[in-house]
Structures are given as structure tokens and as C-alpha cells.
Amino acid sequence: MKGRKTVNEEYETEKKNGRKWLILLILLVLLVLLIVLLAGAALGVFLVRNEEQDEEHPDGGVGLVLDPDAGEASAGESRNAKGQDVVISGKGALLFPVHEKEVSVDFYNPKENAGRYYLTFELRIPDQSGNGYEVLYASGLVEAGKHINRITLSRGLEKGVYEAVIHVQPYCMDQERTLTNNADMKTVLLVE
Numbered sequence: 001m002k003g004r005k006t007v008n009e010e011y012e013t014e015k016k017n018g019r020k021w022l023i024l025l026i027l028l029v030l031l032v033l034l035i036v037l038l039a040g041a042a043l044g045v046f047l048v049r050n051e052e053q054d055e056e057h058p059d060g061g062v063g064l065v066l067d068p069d070a071g072e073a074s075a076g077e078s079r080n081a082k083g084q085d086v087v088i089s090g091k092g093a094l095l096f097p098v099h100e101k102e103v104s105v106d107f108y109n110p111k112e113n114a115g116r117y118y119l120t121f122e123l124r125i126p127d128q129s130g131n132g133y134e135v136l137y138a139s140g141l142v143e144a145g146k147h148i149n150r151i152t153l154s155r156g157l158e159k160g161v162y163e164a165v166i167h168v169q170p171y172c173m174d175q176e177r178t179l180t181n182n183a184d185m186k187t188v189l190l191v192e
Helices: 007-056
Strands: 094-098 102-108 117-126 133-138 147-152 160-172 181-189
Touching: 102 117
Parallel strands: 094 181
Antiparallel strands: 102 147, 117 133, 117 160, 160 181
């Protein structure tokens, strides 16, 4: 009776098949548990990072914070003949001492922007390649009516005349700090 299995042989075969299915079921359960654990760990890391980011930037937004150096105008603020604050128009020049990193400026967000826009300021000069620019200074958000009178440059400059750009970026005062159209005001930077 070759080809026919005895009852004992059939029982043993079914027992082996049952063990295989049981092992496969256990492996499947372990795999599902592993996936759940990994998903939980990833969610935990995501939540911790968001909490850390909220602590770093408590006023929300996209990592932009109010500039701690912005304040009321200093005694030597620039004013025009009518006594109104002058916004840097790009027609004037900035004068910095040779090799100094701590310099005086008057970056100003006009009071008319109150309740509507924060401004950020970047002072840029052409880079060595002539195809781009080097950012000498970048501010945080400046509230309407506030000035930045002292800045720290990324490096002191050699004596000379530099073509410079003051890049002004307005941000809406919404939770996302939505950026709007910006302005690049050309100016001359005299280093003496």
C-alpha cells in the first residue's frame, strides 16, 4: 500500500502543518507588535521635537522670533526736517569703522505697520564670486514702531566703499508669520 497513508501518518502530517500555522501566526503577531512599537516610538520622537520647538519659539511661527535688540529709538535717531522717522530708502550711506563688528544703524519698522506686519532686515554685500551675496547681518522680527540701533556684523570689513543691499522682509502678524513681498534697498557702505 504505497501511496496511502495510515491514520497515524495523516495525524502526524496534520500535527506538523498545525505547528507550521501556529508558528506563522506567532511570527505575524510579533511582527504586528514590532510595527506598533516602532510607530509609537516615532510618534513620541515627533511630539518631543514639537514641544522642544515650541519652547524655543514660544510665539509660534516658522522659527522666527522677535528681535531682542529692537527697541525705542536711541537719542541719535535719524529724523527728517519735519521730525518724522526716516525709513532707510537706499539713497543714503552707512558709515562703519574699519574692522569693527559692533556698528550703529537705524533699521526701523514704521508705526503704520502696527497690527499688520513685522519686518526683518538683512545687510548684504556682493560675495567673492560676484554672483551672489554675503549676509553681514540678519535680524529677528522687529515690531512696528521699533528700531534696531546697534548690530553685530558677521565680520569686520576692510577700508573701502561697498555696494550694499538692505533686504527688508515683511511678515504678516498671523500665527504662521506669512511672508509678503520684500524690498531690496540699494545703499553704499563706507568703511573708514
